[in-house]
Amino acid sequence: MELHNTQSLFIYNSISKKKEKFNPINKGAVGMYVCGPTVYSNVHMGNCRTFLSFDLVFRYLKHLDYKVRYVRNITDAGHLENDGESGQDPIAKKARQENIEPMEVVQKYTVDFHQTMSRFNALPPSIEPTATGHIIEQIQIIENIIKEGYGYKVNGSVYFDVNTFNKDHQYGKLSGRKLEDMITNTRELAAQSEKKNPQDFALWKKASPEHIMRWPSPWSDGFPGWHLECTAMSTKYLGQQFDIHGGGMDLKFPHHECEIAQAEAVNKKSPVNYWMHANMLTLNGKKMAKSTGNNILPDELFSGENTVLSKAFTPGVAKFFMYQAQYRSILDFSNEALVASEKGYNKLMDAYRNISSITTADSSSNDISSWKQSCYDAMNDDFNSPILIAQLFEAVKYINTLKEGKTSITKEDLDLLQQTMQAFIFDVLGLTDITTEASGTNDTLCGAVELLIELRDQARANKDFATSDKIRNDLQEVGIQLKDGKDGTSFSLN
Numbered sequence: 001m002e003l004h005n006t007q008s009l010f011i012y013n014s015i016s017k018k019k020e021k022f023n024p025i026n027k028g029a030v031g032m033y034v035c036g037p038t039v040y041s042n043v044h045m046g047n048c049r050t051f052l053s054f055d056l057v058f059r060y061l062k063h064l065d066y067k068v069r070y071v072r073n074i075t076d077a078g079h080l081e082n083d084g085e086s087g088q089d090p091i092a093k094k095a096r097q098e099n100i101e102p103m104e105v106v107q108k109y110t111v112d113f114h115q116t117m118s119r120f121n122a123l124p125p126s127i128e129p130t131a132t133g134h135i136i137e138q139i140q141i142i143e144n145i146i147k148e149g150y151g152y153k154v155n156g157s158v159y160f161d162v163n164t165f166n167k168d169h170q171y172g173k174l175s176g177r178k179l180e181d182m183i184t185n186t187r188e189l190a191a192q193s194e195k196k197n198p199q200d201f202a203l204w205k206k207a208s209p210e211h212i213m214r215w216p217s218p219w220s221d222g223f224p225g226w227h228l229e230c231t232a233m234s235t236k237y238l239g240q241q242f243d244i245h246g247g248g249m250d251l252k253f254p255h256h257e258c259e260i261a262q263a264e265a266v267n268k269k270s271p272v273n274y275w276m277h278a279n280m281l282t283l284n285g286k287k288m289a290k291s292t293g294n295n296i297l298p299d300e301l302f303s304g305e306n307t308v309l310s311k312a313f314t315p316g317v318a319k320f321f322m323y324q325a326q327y328r329s330i331l332d333f334s335n336e337a338l339v340a341s342e343k344g345y346n347k348l349m350d351a352y353r354n355i356s357s358i359t360t361a362d363s364s365s366n367d368i369s370s371w372k373q374s375c376y377d378a379m380n381d382d383f384n385s386p387i388l389i390a391q392l393f394e395a396v397k398y399i400n401t402l403k404e405g406k407t408s409i410t411k412e413d414l415d416l417l418q419q420t421m422q423a424f425i426f427d428v429l430g431l432t433d434i435t436t437e438a439s440g441t442n443d444t445l446c447g448a449v450e451l452l453i454e455l456r457d458q459a460r461a462n463k464d465f466a467t468s469d470k471i472r473n474d475l476q477e478v479g480i481q482l483k484d485g486k487d488g489t490s491f492s493l494n
């Protein structure tokens with residue numbers, strides 16, 4: 001495949017706060033690390049937005065023909081609540097509540113996460129390492145941090161000494177925070193802590209007697225700190241310096257700041273060339289979060305079972321809704337916005353399907369090559385999916401005028417239009433159109449819907465409009481649209 005350069009990709013780098021031309025360390029290859037979920041509960045739509053934002057990045061890089069190694073971890077240990085000493089381990093807490101093993105909690109929610117991602121048609125990462133599978137690597141890094149003079153031991157725990165690190169490096173360069181200000185703001189906390197300084201963070205925590213998830217180490221039976229796992233796994237699979245590191249905006253501080261500090265402490269170089277942060281999905285103007293209950297779960301969306309929703313929405317529509325905002329903008333979740341997205345999504349899919357029935361001519365009234373370039377320009381501008389979608393709707397308009405015979409297109413241009421639409425809708429945005437896949441996995445569904453269409457036709461022939469309306473309305477409720485045309489009734493799923 002040709003390398004679809006097509007001109008240059010620019011990425012907004014959170015550390016420089018600028019859009020920068022993307023130059024990978026190794027030509028033609030990209031190393032990307034994205035912080036994965038902490039698996040103690042079902043992922044909500046907010047979490048999904050971040051993972052889908054990076055699915056788009058992964059897909060577009062692959063589409064540009066880069067060889068991408070995409071590492072996304074599973075946090076199955078060490079992520080304490082409130083990021084602090086007094087915080088509980090949410091996995092252990094859930095295990096106690098449900099009277100099961102912590103690893104059962106981990107398994108249950110890892111499976112849920114995978115199922116959800118696959119319903120959204122997100123590609124699996126190239127490597128999905130777990131924190132518990134990398135304890136040895138984490139212990140090694142702690143030993144090195146201590147050796148370099150940036151870690152200290154207290155009562156079997158080990159902390160990163162932010163103050164000492166800041167003398168030789170700049171702690172806070174990603175988040176733009178200043179250590180002096182942080183110290184002023186947290187003076188009162190200092191006395192209650194075994195840490196030298198409230199800004200210091202745990203590299204290793206000694207486990208309390210009831211803490212089940214524990215491993216032997218030179219310091220105590222305990223468990224590693226959350227920030228450390230990402231340093232260990234990104235370094236192991238992508239090297240001491242790699243191209244892209246992503247996560248939600250809320251991970252910028254302290255999580256990613258601490259990752260930089262740990263990596264610089266041992267490797268003496270900045271670990272990441274491009275830091276990418278996806279913005280938050282909100283509900284009623286507030287961040288969706290597990291802890292506050294202000295969230296919508298994917299299953300609630302797919303079933304319509306939430307008071308916020310008037311009906312069920314398919315994963316494709318939800319994804320389309322999310323990609324109508326750029327990944328760096330805050331996006332508010334609402335039923336109205338989803339209903340509008342559903343309409344747009346159907347229009348797009350209908351137009352795509354209609355391409356095959358267009359008759360070609362000797363000339364084209366639109367410049368398809370320059371339209372194609374506009375699609376690339378949108379994605380090259382920091383993965384600007386809403387602009388890409390606007391370009392796809394330009395094509396929808398054109399397709400509709402072609403269908404009505406108002407404009408013309410050559411065979412060559414029609415092929416280019418079709419291929420470009422296909423590449424961006426299905427490969428890059430990763431949307432699915434179940435009806436066009438009907439000959440494959442969805443034979444059963446299509447068979448069932450066609451039977452219902454037949455029964456509806458019979459009902460209409462018998463003037464039993466109550467039944468025919470019921471069939472149409474109930475199908476609509478579950479996301480199947482019937483359309484009556486001169487060649488009979490067709491259906492679309494969204």
Ligand code: AMP
Pocket residue numbers: 035036037038039045046047048049050247248249250251278279280281282287288289
């Ligand atoms: P967690 O499992 O809490 O570590 O979160 C997994 C990912 O979801 C992280 O990258 C978070 O930044 C991200 N995230 C959490 N809440 C939201 C939200 N409301 N909108 C978008 N991303 C979120």
Ligand code: ZN
Pocket residue numbers: 034035036230247255
């Ligand atoms: Zn991380």
